[in-house]
Amino acid sequence: GALFLEFFKSSLGQTFLIAGVMALFGCLYCFLNITEPKKHDVICQKIRFHTIIDVLKQRSVILLTLPWFIVFMIIGAAMTFLTVSTSQGGILSISPILLSGIICGAGIVLITTQVIYGRLSDKYGRLPIMFIGAIGFVGVMTVLGIGYGLAPSTDGEAVKNSIIQFWPLLAIFGFMALAFGPSALSSLADEAQETKRGVTMAVYSIVISAGMFVGVPAVAAIFDQYGGPGVLFFMIGCAIAMLLLMIARYAQLRHQKKHPIIL
Secondary structure: OHHHHHHOOOOHHHHHHHHHHHHHHHHHHHHHHOOOOOHHHOOOOOOOHHHHHHHHOOHHHHHHHHHHHHHHHHHHHHHHHEEEOOOOOOOEEEOHHHHHHHHHHHHHHHHHHHHHHHHHHHHHOHHHHHHHHHHHHHHHHHHHHHHHHHOOOOOHHHHHHHHHOOHHHHHHHHHHHOOHHHHHHHHHHHHOOHHHHHHHHHHHHHHHHHHHHHHHHHHHHHHHHHHHHHHHHHHHHHHHHHHHHHHHHHHHHHHHHHOOOOO
């Protein structure tokens, strides 16, 4: 996407055309390769407002979806904070080619780690792997904050170089942060009632969309008012909130073990 914006910056319509073709290909691939169960093989509730409210009344669903809201707020923050060189504003100026390379490499790592962490989640339980992911997010945000604070100036290149010097810590905490996705989604699927799985995933989709919707303008407002330090404090706060939600989830599971619900 960054490369398309760079190469077709004089004609942005071509970028959207290419994106549309890629999306159409993805839809056709899913349609031809994903087989859904027959209608009469499953019993489910229709996705209506009251069924969504019923799902949201489950404390476990709240504790498992709110972290995703925070994750996508952080993603929105990164999109605002890490701007490519062809755009205006922001702190870090990243060339489209470098950004594309980073995204490509991160995509390969993401695919690989999701399989690994998914298996670890099945073997050792959802919550321990989710804790690893939450700690990773806190670590990444903290290292970014330290790198920004130690930069000799607020110039984009100076900030970037200051952060890059901590690449070993960023790599370690980044690898840990990737543990959150597969374990959290698996845990959400475990908690979803058989007749409300579709509604539960609809709530998940609403939450991540809301995170992006809220995150970008929120970070933009914070940046305008408090600058880069404000954005970093906000992102660190989001990561700590994720960790607190994981602690609340641990407390809930512990309570359930002591006081099991007998049907």
